[in-house]
Amino acid sequence: MQTDFYPFFVDNSPFLLDIVSGKIIYNYEGIDLISYFNERMLPEEKKVKPKVKSFSLSVAQKCNLGCTYCYAEQGNFGSKPDNMKLQAALQSVDQLFSDAVNGEHYTLAFMGGEPLFNREVLYKATKYAFNKAKEKEISLGFTITTNATLIRLEDLHFFHRYQFTVTVSIDGVGEVHDQLRPYISGKSSFNKVKEKVLSLVNYPNRNYKVFARATVTTKNTEVLKTLQELQKLGFHSIQFSPMLNSPNGKEQLSEEEIDNLLIEFKKCGDYFEESFQNKKLIPFQNVLSILSQIHNYKKQSYPCGAGGSYMSVSASGELYACHRFVNDENGYMGDIQNGIDASKQEDWLISKHSDNQVDCQSCWARNLCAGSCHHEVMYRGRPACNYIRGWIDYCLKLYVRLYQQDATALEYLLGNNMQS
Template identity: 40%
Template sequence: MTGLVTLQPLTFAPPPASPPKFHLLAGEPRLAFLVDGSRLFEIDPTFYGDLASGDPDAGRSLLEVAGIAPIPADPAERLSPPTSLSLNIAQACNLTCSYCYADEGRFGGRAELMSEEVAFAAVDRLLAGARGKSVTVGFIGGEPLLNRPVLHATVAYACDRARERRQPVRFSITTNATLVNASDIELFRRHAFGISVSLDGSEAVNDANRRAHDGTSAWAAAVERLTPLLDDPGGVKLAARSTVTHANLRILERIDALSAVGFAEIGVAPVRTSPMPGLALRENDWPRLLAEFVRAGDAEFGRVSQGLPLRFSNLATALKQIHHGSARRLPCGAGANYLSVSTSGEYFACHRTIGDARFRMGASESDGARERFLSARDVDRQPLCSSCWARYLCGGGCHAEVVASGRSGCDYIRGWLEYCLRFYDRLIRIHPDFFEHPAQSMVATL
């Protein structure tokens, strides 16, 4: 059996004061990661010592000898009109989750449902601004299925308007799945929805933090409602998203439990801020979380070496970024190609920032709100990020989380990305064509 990919012992330390050109993987004298363009190279081991010395001439010489051309950080047309929009059609929820950042979808206000008028106007603005490009309309909350009539009507409206414009349109939804019915499943299949289901793992793990108001099992309800899609997804892209708290950092067990139910793709996200004390991760949790990620990654490598697909989407996404050479200056599309709309029709940088004036994106493309926001969040303008070797793989971290809790967990992120670089090197040696088969590599975009 092919050996597992394991991390060398990490020494957590702040990044150097000046932006590094290379990152050398400890114990791997044949590998050098070029920060510019996020590219991994196999090098002559004799170069390793020169690069490790920090001599800038050594770095320049390596680039010249290898004929490696610089790749500028991705300027991506960030001020082009968005091509993706999430509609918070229900700022309300039928569950009470202990770690919910959105106050059961109310975002500190009262429970509200979006009207057809607001939803249709947002779709019109999205299609018009995208000027013929493919667009994605997402539905989120709260729990969007609490506003089922507007969800179904908006899909029909978007399809009609997109057809008139000869413009492709796709759909996604983030849901707890406890309210899914047969008409929803028919809609999801007919339009090949991307579905992100909020489930934390086994029934016991999930229901410890994700509770139904009537005391019944949220896990059991979700799995029962989803069974037709889990058995026969059709064109639907179905993924589970698990939230990790201080109380339970186990990762592999979550992946195994959700995989056993029928999910082919599972992602996890740590709690950085929480309304309930004790659930957010603490500083001494990050090394433990990294160890859990590595344990899950090692299990995935064992699967891949046997010809099985990846399940762990955090790993799959990082590998895809490495393979394609990420040069991103932002962590996501928030405020750039993606915006989120509140029930009242206001635009915000993303669905996590509804109601927060710091993330309000203005009523028109000409008021400069997006430009100011993106300029301020550029990874090269962040004091701690600009000198980090992983900055163009990371992009600077979730805007909402950074504003709320600072840059906790940066060593964990660097450790995880270094692990992914090692994983990638080993992976392409046993499966050189791995990324030529999307179904096998399992990197989904919802």
């Protein structure tokens, strides 16, 4: 049983949340709550370098869509379009498993551009990794992020055979999607995306999950409406990511729009709570992720695994901190022939740790936020801090309410969160 408390704020006044009983405890104004909070989080081993257990392969640095805000600059990352060669893909698998130990879990992701432009290499690398994982007696999960337009029936069989998590990039329904994610020619892509999504979710007895990832830009800020529309399409999970930094500055949210985004997220949270009361689950991953962090009560010092447990491989075989840093010297981590550059990784992990982020050191939410996306901070700064704090604050209060309504259901839900 957990027997500690979370500090949080109501109308700018500090309180404590008993995470076992779900009760709000008052009259703690005289305590330094930030110190109280930080001292009582479950400790982490900061001195132990994380083991890399996840690679994303940029198997196709090219794309058939012309997304206006694309961090990959229409898939080629500011270079010429390219496909990863099979040898590079197989060497990437070898590098990922180079010091694998029996019983460990690994993840192999396929990204682009649009990874289905290089279907042959994707298929062969998956089969190779699957067989090698069996030999080493380790578990392995496969994921793919796709715009869905190129999906064929054979791909559905393939996803089913290897139990993929299929994440579809989709920014809304109809014109909302089309104005952000048209074909390079300018032609509408939504009808094709919808057709392919329905084929994914309606595959008989499917053995794979179908997630949606929506980027929130200046043109699709009605998040609740988008959530409800994507829910109707049958996605297992729906995740929203605010556009804070794009290569050309297009569609990225202003600070005022970021503040308004918090209002929209709270509407989604209220919708989630109402459905929870009616014994229904809304697959709103943004709220589920934070509720899981609160429930599991574990300190975070990095916002994600980038440069630590996770790295990305470019089409040419170079290693980068994550898929957003492909072809960016600031995130370079080595290559698949020579392995990870230990000194670069160490420098990265030290500099990116939340304890070493000046803006984070006095923030009450730092152990749940852990400093925000490295790429966005590096190239945009921290315009979203108030939004992030506001969202965490909302979720803490929501956790209390849900716990009081049905603690058993909440514990089951968060213990079985689809992306935990």
